[in-house]
Amino acid sequence: MRSWVRRALWPRQYDRSSYFNERFLAGLDGVVLDIGCGAFRDKFALPPTARYYGLDLSGRASHLRGDGQRLPIADGCADWVLLVAVLEHVERPAVVLSEARRALRPGGYAYVAVPFLQMEHAAADYWRWTGQSFPRLLTAAGFDIVEMGTNGGVLVLLDYLLWHALRHMKRTQAWLVLTMLLALKALVQPLARLDNGIDDPLFATSFHALVTVPGEAERQSGRGSCQD
Ligand SMILES: C[S@@+](CC[C@H](N)C(=O)[O-])C[C@H]1O[C@@H](n2cnc3c(N)ncnc32)[C@H](O)[C@@H]1O
Numbered sequence: 001m002r003s004w005v006r007r008a009l010w011p012r013q014y015d016r017s018s019y020f021n022e023r024f025l026a027g028l029d030g031v032v033l034d035i036g037c038g039a040f041r042d043k044f045a046l047p048p049t050a051r052y053y054g055l056d057l058s059g060r061a062s063h064l065r066g067d068g069q070r071l072p073i074a075d076g077c078a079d080w081v082l083l084v085a086v087l088e089h090v091e092r093p094a095v096v097l098s099e100a101r102r103a104l105r106p107g108g109y110a111y112v113a114v115p116f117l118q119m120e121h122a123a124a125d126y127w128r129w130t131g132q133s134f135p136r137l138l139t140a141a142g143f144d145i146v147e148m149g150t151n152g153g154v155l156v157l158l159d160y161l162l163w164h165a166l167r168h169m170k171r172t173q174a175w176l177v178l179t180m181l182l183a184l185k186a187l188v189q190p191l192a193r194l195d196n197g198i199d200d201p202l203f204a205t206s207f208h209a210l211v212t213v214p215g216e217a218e219r220q221s222g223r224g225s226c227q228d
Pocket of ligand 1: 035036037038039040055056057058066067068069083084085086089090091
């Protein structure tokens, strides 16, 4: 898709996710382990005090190649863990969370973002969480929840689905349906920009949480290393 068309049709859902990422990562500091990093580092400006280590199954965009279900790093070495749009892609998300907890120092933070009402979007896309199951998943892994955020709203959801439907119609060359959906998107998109559906779990597209490992901080932030 040409970049100006892409920009014009870009769904509000993604701007909202970026809003949560920026809000919850405001205090980012010290050793930051980004599990399933993909190209996250290119999308967000991190504070200079953050020592960033990206880890991914795929070696392309990452600093460390590894599986989040068996982190190749020492206990308690990280001040922060990021798990953004990753848990739905792993077979055992609870194991990744327990590894994340092991990697964090007491008092360390994890920022976790997961989808709810989203279409299947990768070859390995196994899970969705609701506003009720997501906090349970986090507390079962031994985290305390500091703050939760809900991205969504009925118009944001419609706009998001229309964006993906348009891409699908383009791929399958269904031009008539594409034209009709484009007309619908022209109606929905401006309204979605007005939709203040944040914190509406009924039509949530994603949930975002800042969590912490209970316990006193054992050492000052930023002094550790995540390399064994
Ligand atoms: C949807 S992308 C999200 C990338 C990035 N966190 C972001 O927000 O832009 C999911 C990433 O998780 C990675 N991934 C999937 N399973 C993984 C696993 N078991 N261990 C580590 N990374 C994994 C994929 O390779 C992919 O880069």
